[in-house]
Amino acid sequence: MNANKAAESIIERRLKPIYDAIDSGNNKKAAQEADKVLKKHAGTHCAKALKALALVRSERQDEAWTLIDELEELDIAWDDNTLQALTHCFKELAAPARIAQLYEVACKRQPKNEQLLTHLFMAYVRTRDYKQQQKTAMALFKEFPKNPYYFWHIMSIVMQANRDPKLGRAMLLPLAEKMVLKWVESDSIEAEAEVQLYLMILDRQEKYNESLKVLQGPLGDKYLATKMWDRNYRELKLLTNSGQHDLVINRCFTLLQQQPDDWGLFTSLYDSAFALMAEQTERQSELISQLSDFVVTLVERCERGECDRVRGPFLARLHLIVRLLEKDLVVRAQLGTSRLGEPLKLLTDYYKYFGDKPCCFADIQPYLWLLGEQPQGEFLAAALSVTGLPCRESSGDGSIEKFATNVEDAQRHITCLQLARSFGVHKAMDAGAKCRLARECFNRLKKAVDDKVEDLLAFEQYALIGVQLLWDVYSEQGDVLLLNEMVLVGEWVRAVSPKNAHMRLLLAKFYGMLGACTLVQELVQSLDVKYIQRDTLGYLLFDLLNNFGRFTNAVVYYVDLCAVFDQGEREVSDCLTTAYRNGAFPQIPDLVAFSDQSRASYYAVGADVQSRYLAAIFTADSLESLTDRLLDRDSRGDQILDAVDWSSVRDNRDFGVIPCFDTDGFRQRLADEAERTYQETVDWLRLKQLISSCLAALCREREFRRAVSEKQAPADQKLLKDADRPLLQLRTLTGQLKAHYHHCRSNYNNQSLATSLGGPPPTHFSVFLQGGYMEVVDCLFDCAYLLARHFDQQSTAAGEENGAATKKSSSAERREEGGGGERLRLSDSASPERAHVLPTADELQTLVRRMLASHQLLHVGTQSPPCSSSVSANGVASSTTQPFPHLQLAHCSWLLQALSVVVWTIRLVDDLSPSGGSSKKGKKKTSGVADQSPAVIQLGELAQVVASAPAAVDQLLADLELMMCADFESLCLSDNAVITNDQELSAVLLDRRRAVRATMHASYAESISEMRKFAGKLRSSMNKWQTA
């Protein structure tokens, strides 16, 4: 024993420097220290595991995996420290299933070790393997009969019932209940957690009476009485659910006397009362008058000042009216004479009492429909008479006669403006009037700023309404200049009111719509967007960097975003294990659902797709590194790669930040927009994923061929005919790509303007789809398949016939005169039904030219939606509206992406050709015939067409650069609606213009220089084929 302890402490001393280095975050040093230990004492396995951890933390996953593999091959019993170190490795490598495997092995060796079994249970918690959880908890309980293990077992059953509700109801939940009951009956319950779990099981079976009995019985008293602050609510809910409505009503009456602002109590009261009215129709009138009396008495007490004047009773009265109307229990016309009162008067009173609260509008919005059209005007007039301020623009020169002098008056006026908007007053105004009213709103904020009002919270809302009005005009006309003016207003508000988050959020959206990436990144940083907000507010940045040519930044952003989601999942899993340890059972089902929803975010999936796609096409510098990135060799966790279940992805974006004051179908419009942009992004991601997969298939084909040719064994030749060949996958994938592209083209043929101010920014997907980029990519993939197939059959034939009879091979190739030049016809035994005619260089040239020129067809406005597929003969559009400069930048970015894909495709196919590839160099000399073949010649011609394209993009970018330097202001920042020369306000805004112009220019310039760099890279990559 003593010897053991001594040995342990020696090892501990040895490992200490490694632990210290890891704890202080110095991973490099940790790895070095581990090496030192291992050099002297090779058998110190924990040092190796710790080294692996240090490597994981220094982003050297590959090396870490090698070490882990070495350790696992040893197949011995690990000490705790090694197990812990390996657990950390697997957690951070996003491979939780391996933790379970690790402890399964350990538990097999020591089946009665409590600690190991507990770790195994927790490992299954991480992988959500409820059946195994149940088994392990039972094993634990059998050896160590402690309550927590018993209840882990029960909770694992409840989670299985969650996953399979049908089986849950029929079998699992009754079983769980029986198990708890056994403990209750034997008086073995020990903790609050156990009672909470009991309640959960009963609630899930809708056994509300039983639940209530537990809550109110000795178990509840003993374990829950002081711990459940929401006991009242829970009891009320159970009482309602179990049909004890009279009890609920009486209790609510009592409780509401003390807490008249409590919406939860009113909800319970109404739910029970209306349920009772449905059950016992004879009691309807009695109950209605009881409810009316109660709520009106409460209101009167508030009005008389006998209690705090809280909003509850006033809103509860309106809510009661709505619920009665819904059930036809009152007649609208008779409300005036009823105890409840006429809605017009009730709403006017509400405004009188609470119009100075920022939430007044949100409070009464659900009840405004009660007014009917005529009284809307009366209501507004009454409200306005309180403030004495107008809700429409002043006619004439825009001078404002009267300002709100204090915060309360300003808020009352703002409530009026919000009401007016919801009644459609703004909708009825023409663009000029909207701009004038917007100007007035800005002037009201300016006055408050000039007067040095301390609390600007109310006045800032003037700016929001003003921007909303400008946005209205923008969304009708699509005038980019207006967007620029909103930017100026936003920058001004940001300067006078730096804490205002709404305006910064909008500014980020506007800058994003204008493609000014750097400024969006700054704003997102200033808003301190992090953790879950990277998902819910992800729309500010997600598409931006890659659409506007910041490829390097984009890769960093996506990789980082992946890490955010991984980290989130790890944290939730850690918390889940804590929840079991602490018996926080009620939280567990929610936590699991939350983690599922978070992981399924389309941004989580999308970040993987995008980073793979961009890293492959832009950061690879050889076919080997391209292959590594596409096949994602770095990680071994559950990989999405080619198989993403797009039907299960979720949209977690939050558009609830910017308030909107439109009543008319606003929420539906916002929901539609969210849905549309979501679908567009998902479909775009799928395109990119399919492109990556096609390239990956070519990479795999190349590897496959290498493996075969290196072995040169006749048996391997059989593999070439295998149906799982990467080449055949390529054929399937190109088919899917075509079909998906076709689907996109027919679904998104119109660039619709964003209509909700606080809604998602446009994706530009339809603009992309019109640009001809995919036609070029698709054409090259087809060529790639046909050529690769052809080369393949050639070499098979050559192999079979010992390289002597290439010309006689089954893959006959024949050049024939076609319309636009020589065509090459290849046979393909695998798909005889498909056309095997390679496009000619001229045809490819036409596609490339069309793609290069497509930006001339871009429009921003709705009046002339972007072209249909019919491109005019000379490829030049007639319109003069140039979407300068942001969509031009996007166009260049898409060009570079498409070109990059085709450049890699050409290089891969060339490598597959008999003349290509370094490893075949020796062969090349002996079979000189092959590189003369028509197919190789044709490939060379196509490559030349592609090789000349990057120079054209570079020229485009150079022109853009020149244009911006020459006349940036008139291109994107000229005067329009708000900025007129006779206003003080204009002076304030114009003040900002120089700075805004400079920063936007700088942001664009950065995009351009980045893209020129990549254009240059593409050019040099195609040097071999570059024509003079």
Place this chain on the structure above:
Amino acid sequence: MTLFRPFNVFDLFKFNNVNLDPLTETYGFNFYIQYLINWPEYFQTVESPNGDIMGYVMGKAEGRDENWHGHVTAVTVAPMYRRLKLAAKMMKVLEEISESKQCYFVDLFVRVSNNVATKMYNNLGYVVYRRILDYYSGAQDEDAFDMRKALSRDVEQKSVIPLKQPVPCDDIDLT
């Protein structure tokens, strides 16, 4: 009109209207969930009838013996739901829970520059117990006031006798 309900982990998906406020910190999942698991009663959302999150309060009970106290980790209200005395209501709920747990006092930390909040806490009966140097890190470090309010168990109100000297951040025992 407000609904007090337990904070729900799904609230994290839609609390931006509250959390974009520059004085409201957004934390990692772990932070919120630890509170949910360990002190669910101290973590409450205030919801408006239209479903908006109006604000939330998170806190915990910690310490030993006479230092057993309720701690307010965050109390925050969305701009649209300000000026309804919601923060005061949430503080009251938290104090009641701390009373039921027989805590001696409730404490909280606030930026010394946050006059509005300090004033509000004063009105609610909180006093500055001590000043903590450089408690808030960031572009510019800032001191915090540790403010306290004695609960009924602290009959002699010993917990709120102010310390005269400011305390360096490293010296405070946060548990």
